Amino acid sequence: MSAPTLTPSTPSTRARDRRGFKARRWFLATGWRHLVGWIMIVFSVFPLLYVLSASLNPGGTLLSSNGLFSTIGFDSYTKLFNSPQQPYAAWFGNTLFIGLITAAGTVFLGALAAYCFSRMRFAGRRVGLLTLLVVQIFPQLLAVVAIFLLLTGIGDIFPALGLDNQVALIMVYLGGALGVNTYLMYGFFNTVPAAIDEAAKLDGASHARIFFTIILRLVAPILAVVGLLAFIATTNDFVIASVVLVTPEKQTLAVGLYQFVSQEFSSNWSVFAAGAVLAALPVMALFLFLQKYIVGGLTAGAVK
Amino acid sequence: MSSRTPSPQTRARRSRGAARLANMAGGSLGAILVKIVLLGLVDALGIFALFMLATQHNWIVFAIVAAALIAINYIYFSKRTLAMKYLTPGLIFLLVFQVFVIGYTGYISFTNYGSGHNSTKEDAVTALMQSAQERVPDSATYELTVLRDGGDFGFLVTDPKGEVSYGTAEHPLERVTNATMTGDKATGLPGKEALNFAEIVDNQKAIVDLQVPVSSDPNKGALRTPDGSSAFLYLSSLRYDAHADTMTDTKTGTVYSDTGVGAFADSAGKQLKPGWSIGVGIDNYVKAVTDEGIRGPLIGVTLWTFAFALLSVLTTFALGLFLAIVFNDMRMKGRAFYRVLIILPYAFPSFLGALVWAGLLNRDFGFINLELFGGAHIPWLTDAFLGKVSILFVNLWLGFPYMFLVCMGALQSIPDDVQEAAKMDGANPFQIFKKIKLPLLLVSVAPLLISSFAFNFNNFNLVYMLTGGGPRDASASINVGGTDILISMVYKVAFVGADRDYGLASAFSILIFIVVAIIAIVSFRQTKALEELN
Numbered sequence: 001m002s003a004p005t006l007t008p009s010t011p012s013t014r015a016r017d018r019r020g021f022k023a024r025r026w027f028l029a030t031g032w033r034h035l036v037g038w039i040m041i042v043f044s045v046f047p048l049l050y051v052l053s054a055s056l057n058p059g060g061t062l063l064s065s066n067g068l069f070s071t072i073g074f075d076s077y078t079k080l081f082n083s084p085q086q087p088y089a090a091w092f093g094n095t096l097f098i099g100l101i102t103a104a105g106t107v108f109l110g111a112l113a114a115y116c117f118s119r120m121r122f123a124g125r126r127v128g129l130l131t132l133l134v135v136q137i138f139p140q141l142l143a144v145v146a147i148f149l150l151l152t153g154i155g156d157i158f159p160a161l162g163l164d165n166q167v168a169l170i171m172v173y174l175g176g177a178l179g180v181n182t183y184l185m186y187g188f189f190n191t192v193p194a195a196i197d198e199a200a201k202l203d204g205a206s207h208a209r210i211f212f213t214i215i216l217r218l219v220a221p222i223l224a225v226v227g228l229l230a231f232i233a234t235t236n237d238f239v240i241a242s243v244v245l246v247t248p249e250k251q252t253l254a255v256g257l258y259q260f261v262s263q264e265f266s267s268n269w270s271v272f273a274a275g276a277v278l279a280a281l282p283v284m285a286l287f288l289f290l291q292k293y294i295v296g297g298l299t300a301g302a303v304k
Numbered sequence: 305m306s307s308r309t310p311s312p313q314t315r316a317r318r319s320r321g322a323a324r325l326a327n328m329a330g331g332s333l334g335a336i337l338v339k340i341v342l343l344g345l346v347d348a349l350g351i352f353a354l355f356m357l358a359t360q361h362n363w364i365v366f367a368i369v370a371a372a373l374i375a376i377n378y379i380y381f382s383k384r385t386l387a388m389k390y391l392t393p394g395l396i397f398l399l400v401f402q403v404f405v406i407g408y409t410g411y412i413s414f415t416n417y418g419s420g421h422n423s424t425k426e427d428a429v430t431a432l433m434q435s436a437q438e439r440v441p442d443s444a445t446y447e448l449t450v451l452r453d454g455g456d457f458g459f460l461v462t463d464p465k466g467e468v469s470y471g472t473a474e475h476p477l478e479r480v481t482n483a484t485m486t487g488d489k490a491t492g493l494p495g496k497e498a499l500n501f502a503e504i505v506d507n508q509k510a511i512v513d514l515q516v517p518v519s520s521d522p523n524k525g526a527l528r529t530p531d532g533s534s535a536f537l538y539l540s541s542l543r544y545d546a547h548a549d550t551m552t553d554t555k556t557g558t559v560y561s562d563t564g565v566g567a568f569a570d571s572a573g574k575q576l577k578p579g580w581s582i583g584v585g586i587d588n589y590v591k592a593v594t595d596e597g598i599r600g601p602l603i604g605v606t607l608w609t610f611a612f613a614l615l616s617v618l619t620t621f622a623l624g625l626f627l628a629i630v631f632n633d634m635r636m637k638g639r640a641f642y643r644v645l646i647i648l649p650y651a652f653p654s655f656l657g658a659l660v661w662a663g664l665l666n667r668d669f670g671f672i673n674l675e676l677f678g679g680a681h682i683p684w685l686t687d688a689f690l691g692k693v694s695i696l697f698v699n700l701w702l703g704f705p706y707m708f709l710v711c712m713g714a715l716q717s718i719p720d721d722v723q724e725a726a727k728m729d730g731a732n733p734f735q736i737f738k739k740i741k742l743p744l745l746l747v748s749v750a751p752l753l754i755s756s757f758a759f760n761f762n763n764f765n766l767v768y769m770l771t772g773g774g775p776r777d778a779s780a781s782i783n784v785g786g787t788d789i790l791i792s793m794v795y796k797v798a799f800v801g802a803d804r805d806y807g808l809a810s811a812f813s814i815l816i817f818i819v820v821a822i823i824a825i826v827s828f829r830q831t832k833a834l835e836e837l838n
Binding site: 045235238 | 335349352353356357360386387390391393394395397398400401402403404405406408409412417627630631633635636637638642644645646647648649650651652653654655656657659660661662663664666669670671674675701705758762764765768769772791794795798799806809810813816817820821824
């Protein structure tokens with residue numbers, strides 16, 4: 001900093017100093033932010049690139065996956081769908097099936113309850129809202145032993161709703177449909193003016209008609225958020241799914257992929273990586289596509 | 305003529321009225337149809353359940369299902385239960401799979417339910433007798449035809465005297481008279497398909513394992529077949545005395561009796577497995593706090609669970625907030641670019657994230673050790689302390705984008721005039737942040753921090769997928785490891801390994817429920833969430 005005063009200032013050094021000074025000011029103002037940004041990008045993206053490269057490394061083990069993108073080939077992807085050892089296509093289909101039905105059910109049940117709490121005044125309404133708030137504190141996975149034994153019991157009466165059955169698993173997930181989702185929706189329903197309902201009522205619309213044809217359309221954004229959050233939560237669930245679904249062909253990606261990779265951690269690595277990439281792509285695409293809605297929903301109280 | 309044909313105005317009015325009427329009728333008719341079909345389905349299912357429960361003599365559940373069915377029908381046919389019409393569907397699932405199971409967890413925690421104690425005494429007696437079966441020497445040969453019986457198989461046998469009987473695993477042998485005979489051997493029954501040789505080979509294991517009791521008295525033994533064409537009498541070396549309620553080993557003469565521990569035990573306390581489930585009072589809880597092999601790990605796991613949840617929130621929030629501040633500068637270019645790439649870990653399914661990191665951090669072959677630490681064998685996942693560090697680090701990767709998004713939103717929602725007012729009063733940027741922005745930010749994110757704490761408190765996927773809870777604690781008498789949190793310990797005690805203890809796992813669950821409830825009460829007090837309701 002004292003250098004410029006000591007050296008005789010020629011036009012060229014002055015220009016260099018000015019440039020250096022400008023660069024320093026730029027760095028202090030926004031440049032260091034870019035540096036932080038790049039460090040964080042490496043931290044965030046590196047594991048994702050690593051798994052992508054491992055999936056493109058045919059027959060690769062954990063050890064040989066360390067040479068990032070040293071070989072490129074799609075053998076692991078074809079192997080994923082062809083070896084009877086892991087019914088990946090079935091897992092994928094099951095995950096979509098269970099996730100979509102659960103998401104649709106959660107949205108529907110939650111919207112019904114939210115409409116009721118938002119638009120109707122009845123005895124026990126406040127208590128009902130409070131109870132929902134209290135019940136949703138206790139996560140279902142804590143009661144996994146009881147769920148297991150309950151489904152064993154139900155299976156004696158309705159084999160179709162017992163253990164090792166996807167419908168049973170969906171029903172268990174729907175047990176968590178009210179709760180935090182209802183709260184999210186309740187808040188959003190309250191922002192729709194009640195005057196709209198009243199106008200429709202004066203025109204002779206029934207409560208069901210108002211709900212299905214008017215309100216549901218107006219609250220579509222929150223329905224999307226709740227549906228997506230329910231889908232992600234279902235996709236990520238391991239505890240309950242692993243206890244309920246026993247047959248490999250009936251399992252979800254979380255259960256199947258975990259059991260597949262944990263059997264032979266190192267040698268199954270490339271095939272697992274291929275499975276992980278395929279499983280993550282739709283979720284990530286959906287997430288980035290609906291990012292705006294989700295961020296809005298997040299601040300309203302949902303957690304990953 | 306004019307009196308018959310209405311004027312155009314009246315006609316238009318009438319047709320409008322008729323159209324509206326038709327529209328209303330049509331709409332409500334459709335709605336009524338949907339309602340009736342759905343209710344009919346529910347009722348049909350319910351009545352089927354009632355029927356099955358009645359045949360099982362399960363009257364308590366019968367009463368509950370009947371009451372629920374009546375309530376549902378009342379709600380959907382009465383005009384006075386409008387709110388309940390909307391609440392009931394979700395409420396049913398909530399009551400069964402969220403509220404009831406919590407209560408049921410409490411009940412299980414007072415039993416010895418688990419592997420070795422998972423059914424009734426009757427089933428245990430049958431299972432014991434079957435497991436100790438041996439072929440009776442020089443016993444008669446029964447000519448056998450295997451029949452398909454629903455999804456299972458049955459034995460059609462002709463005894464040496466030429467008498468024909470049929471039985472399955474559940475139904476003991478009974479004389480039949482309508483069998484098709486080929487020579488002296490019965491080869492078919494009306495309505496049941498006989499298996500040919502190829503089918504027998506295909507179902508070899510199921511058929512060899514099949515045991516058809518000779519009579520309803522388990523002491524009389526059962527028929528088994530080694531080849532699918534002839535059956536032999538097998539007798540148990542155990543003898544059950546229903547009056548004295550004892551099991552006697554006929555080879556050694558040892559008498560095992562029901563001593564109230566849910567199994568038959570001899571005088572020295574040696575138990576025959578399997579036993580049956582009984583209520584054990586608060587034994588599981590007493591065991592959890594007094595048994596040396598359980599208490600130590602339980603305390604360790606509880607402390608680590610709290611530390612993990614707290615540190616997870618702190619680290620992810622600190623990094624998220626820092627990044628939000630860094631990127632909350634309008635002068636900076638390309639903020640959207642950075643933002644999208646940085647939140648990618650949040651979009652990646654968390655169970656996959658944990659598994660990928662388990663590969664990266666692998667001790668012998670992982671990228672971190674081989675490429676970044678030059679081939680060192682650092683036990684990132686298999687050492688109790690480093691495992692904890694790794695779990696926190698991976699959770700930072702998984703969780704910071706969420707905090708970043710939340711803090712970003714909260715920072716942007718702080719009105720500019722507040723900051724300008726502070727600037728006018730001569731506050732420097734650091735003071736503005738510390739005295740103005742941070743308090744405002746904390747107000748809006750505090751509830752999210754608490755729910756993040758609650759989420760991480762039960763963050764099973766991360767721990768189980770990354771370290772599996774390991775390394776295993778050798779001093780513990782249950783399956784628990786150095787990085788286990790409470791929920792993964794519950795899972796491992798109940799579902800991993802051969803020795804499963806549902807009772808003890810449920811007792812742990814109840815302890816977690818209590819902890820969670822306390823956290824919830826404190827956090828409600830803090831956030832005053834209850835007061836905002838109206």
